[in-house]
Amino acid sequence: MNLLELPSPLWVLGTDTGVGKTHVSARIARAWAQAGPVVYRKPFQTGVVDEEDAEADAPIVRAPGITTETxxxxxxxLSPLAAAEMEGKILDLEAMAQWVGRPVPPGTRLLLEPAGGIMVPVGPHHTFLAWATDLGIPAVVVGRGGLGTLNHILLTCEALMARSWTIPAVFLNPGVDDAFEAAQENAALLRRFLPMPVEVLT
Structure with missing residues (x-):
């Protein structure tokens, strides 16, 4: 797939934590940067242990032509909700929606990455999916390559499609579980069940 054909703005969503959303974000952002400036935004960043780690995932994505915002x-x-409650904070989801949707300069592409999977709680009564649906932004879905990915990807895509999300592509990331051969098989099966392109990252 030509990553330049992916729409902007765009979410990079994962089936779970640790499936490689940030590495896929970096690939997309760097492909986009060949054609013009890119802004990468991560609305919720958990697991920030000290000031040196304050940007966490941003350095993985950052490259010439890419601006990162956290x-x-x-x-x-933990989930944004659980982490916030531990610190006695209340997440202002309306303000965060406005932050996500801030305009970027003309000709600039916008890439967005959340924390965890789509059902991660971000408020007392809101999962990420419930909060982000009203933003109306398309999303690619990232999953691991091997065992379990069929179930996780199909569940994730079904939940998104039930809320009328546009999903331009699904990416299997076999590098996270060393499942390169299985990923090809899984991708072939997923293409029989899903209406969007399914690609294996190499």
């Missing part, structure tokens, strides 16, 4: 910083490596 929203709410939380110490505990």
């Amino acid at each position: 929203g709410i910083l939380l110490r505990a490596p």
Whole structure:
């Protein structure tokens, strides 16, 4: 798939924590940067242990032509809601929606990455999915390559499609579980069940 054809703005969503959303974000952002400036925004960053770690995932994405922006910083490596409650904070989801949707300069592409999977709680009564649906931003879905990915990707895509999300592509990231051969098989099966392109990252 030509990553330059992906729409902007765009979420990079994962089936779970640790499936490689940030590495996929970096690939997309750097491909986009070949054609013009890119802004990468992460609204919720958990697991920030000290000031040196304040940007956490941003250095993985940062490259010439890419500006990185991080929203709410939380110490505990938990869901945004749980981490905020540990610190006695209340997440202002309306303000964060406005932060996510801030205009970028003309000709600039916008890439967005959340924390964790789509059902991660971000407020007392809101999962990420419930909060982000009203923003109306398309999303690619990232999953691991091997065992379990069929279930996780199909569940994630079904939940998104039930809320009328646009999903331009699904990416299997076999590098996170060393499942390169299985990823090809899984991608072939997923193409029989999903209406969007399914690609294996190499």
